[in-house]
Amino acid sequence: MIDQAEGPEPGALEVRDLRGRRGQRVDELHALELPDAQSVAREQVPDLVLRVVHDQRDGIEKTRQGLLRQAELEDHDALRYRWVNQHVLQPLFPRDPFLTLMLVVGALLAGTIVKSLFFVAQQILVARLAQRVVFNLRKEFYRRTLRMDLATFTSEGTSELMSRFTFDMESLSSGLNDFFGKLIREPLKMITCLVGAACVCWQLLLLSLVVAPLSALLIRWLAKTLKRANRKAMEEMSQIYNILEETFQGVKVVKAFTMERSERWRFHQVSKKYLKKAMRIARYDSLTRPVTEVMGMTTVCVALLAGAYLVLKQKNNLFGIPMGRQPPSFEALLLFYGLLAGVSDPARKLSEVFSRIQRASAASDRIYQLLDREPRIVDAKHATPLARHHCDLVFDQVTFHYQPTQRVLDNIELRIAFGETIAVVGPNGCGKSTLANLIPRFFDPISGAVLLDGVDLRDVRLRELRSQIGLVTQETLLFDDTVLANIRYGSPWATRDDVLRAAQRAHAHRFIEEKLEHGYQTIVGQRGNVLSGGQRQRIALARAILRDPPVLILDEATSQVDLESEQVIQQVLEQFIRNRTTVIVTHRMGTLALADRIVVMEAGRILDVGSHDELLRRCSLYGRLHDIQFKEIA
Known part of the structure; x- marks a missing residue:
């Protein structure tokens, strides 16, 4: 009621006044009298003047039409402004200028807060996306590395x-x-x-x-x-x-x-x-x-x-x-x-x-x-199923090299029957360890083939092949985990009782229980540095025993242990290698007593194969190696 008493709004008066002035201009334009060409002609005006009058009349008509259109547009603009003022601005903003300022400041503050929230959300989502991509890439990188x-x-x-x-x-x-x-x-x-x-x-x-x-x-x-x-x-x-x-x-x-x-x-x-x-x-x-x-x-x-x-x-x-x-x-x-x-x-x-x-x-x-680099050692597309080893292991004219100009193995011919123990000896660099590395297919021959029970190793699945092989190397690697986990490594299905029996057969149970503070739950440290060399080697043997492989590879397994530990390990091996195909790479003469046959290698070739006594009689290189070993012991 108070607003009605105060009269029309200022904005409405301005719009009404504007429309009044525009309407007056439109009426004046309509009332504008233009000269008529026919009346001018009746007064006998020359043709040149008649053409000028025609041109002026056309120009004035165009100007009048333009002004009419402009006036109509301005009227529409005024109506739109009035509608926005009545239906948008006045309901949103109060009449008090200070209250309007407070509303604007509040809107700015709210907008800043909303912007900050969106920024935080964006940063978190971006970080999550980036870290997830790197996480998956790191896993894939590790998988491909293995x-x-x-x-x-x-x-x-x-x-x-x-x-x-x-x-x-x-x-x-x-x-x-x-x-x-x-x-x-x-x-x-x-x-x-x-x-x-x-x-x-x-x-x-x-x-x-x-x-x-x-x-x-x-x-x-x-x-x-x-x-x-x-x-x-x-x-x-x-x-x-x-x-x-x-x-x-x-x-x-x-x-x-x-x-x-x-x-x-x-x-x-x-x-x-x-x-x-x-x-x-x-x-x-x-x-x-x-x-x-x-x-x-x-x-x-x-x-x-x-x-x-x-x-x-x-x-x-x-x-x-x-x-x-x-x-x-x-x-x-x-x-x-x-x-x-x-x-x-x-x-x-x-x-x-x-x-x-x-x-x-x-x-x-x-x-x-x-x-993107594809591994050289991969499964065959149509792999042949591999049964548990029971026949023989054959090296058929095997040649191998790391560098094309230097052969490490040259036309190796060797057959190892199931259950037979073969010892490979020779000077450093003659290819002993390389020969052993071809069995689990760490490398493939350049020419020739390695056959297990008549099947080329390149035609079987790597997992099936390596599941039948136990490996004990010169540098025994133990992981930074418990003794129990290290023995069980490679045999995750094994129970604690299985682990204890394997440790007992490896003559490791006693020192684990008596000398290690937490027994089988003792953390062995990085690379097993908490343990001595002999203790690490016996745990590695227990790991191989638990796996129960038909093929056993011992690559200088006793080269870094003392004589007492070597004797213990030999006792373990003497029992364990029965009914297994065993390849022993060694320069220790004591270990040779376990072998049925001894293979003497030199410069990548097999120089001779025979028993200890036979080789002493007919192989000069074996005799020299034997003499050197006994001089070191003496």
Whole structure:
């Protein structure tokens, strides 16, 4: 009631007054009298004057029609403003200016809070996505690494693999965070602003982007250079890992020979090389932002000069090139500049993560270089089922080499019957261990074949083959786990009682229960460093006994134990090798007593095969090895 008493609203009065003035102008235009050509003709006006009058009449008519259309549009605008004012602005905003200000401030604060919540959610989702990708990639990398053959392991090296697992994976994770975060969000902002600028004046936008090809070439050159520099830096980091691995594993030798200073110098040299590579990356990275800013400023300057010329000169073309049907208005030009400036902030943010993206790309190349490498030792497409070994193991004209110019095994012919024990002896480098490594198919022969019960090992599944083989090597590897878990390793189905029986047969149960604080639950440490060499070897034998393999390979199994431990191990083996095909690679004469036959090798060839007494009589090399062994014992 109070509002009605106060009279019409100010906005309504302004609209009514505006419409009144527009209506008066329209009435004046309708009342405007134009000269009639026929009346002029009756007054005998010359033809030239008649044509001028016709032209003036047409121009005035067009002007009147334009003013009528403009008046109608202004009336529509006034009606729209009145409707928005009554139905939108007045219900939303209070009449008190201070209350309106409070409402605006509250809306700004609420918008900031909502934006922050969305930002936190985006960061968490991006981090989760990136970490999930790296998590799956790390698992796949580990799976493919375990599938690699021993030759690839030897060529790559442990330090190289560790570098890719850690440094390269971390670089890739950082790059994925940037990719799913800024590298998607910021280009969307740029595209939105560019589309808006194109809607204002696409001709002026194309003119402004005349430097885009040059920018693309510079960015592409920087990307390739940074990626190459990052790849070289990662290779140097692998060398640092290699130095650390060698030093930590051989720390006893380093300290015993007082080589700490030499190792520090070696590490300093490798670190210095990495520093040079890192500084090269920093130099190229420092160019990214200036190049982006210069190209962006060039774009803005071109747009500023061209737009200002069109507005100030009221032109609609540049150098004869049309820039629209009519000159752009000052307001449209300001909007265009604002949208063009909106491209600069995303471009700046992208330049900040450019180096990390290239480092992630280089890391990805190094990781997938290994992932895409197919192992040389794989299952046959149509594998032959392999029954439990019961017949023989045959080396049929086997030739093998690590380097094409040097053969390690040369035309090996050997047949081992089921249940027979063969000892392989010879000087260092004659191919003894390589011969044994062909049985579990760690390597494949270059020519010839290894047959188990008449089946080529390349025609059977690796899992079926290796499940029938027990292996005890010179360097016994125990994992950083309990004694129980180490004995059960390879036989996860075994019960605790099975483990205890295997330990008893390996003469390991007594020292496990009496000398280890927690018995079978004792953690043996990395590589079993809590235990002595003899204890580690007996646990390894217990592991092989628990597996109950029909084929047993002993590769210098007693070379690093004392005489007492060797005697215990020989007692264990004497019982365990019965009814098993056993290959013993050794230079210990005491172990040869277990063998049915002895194979003497030299320079990759089988020199002789026979019993101990036969070889002493007819093989001079075996006699020399025998004499050397007994001189060492004496």
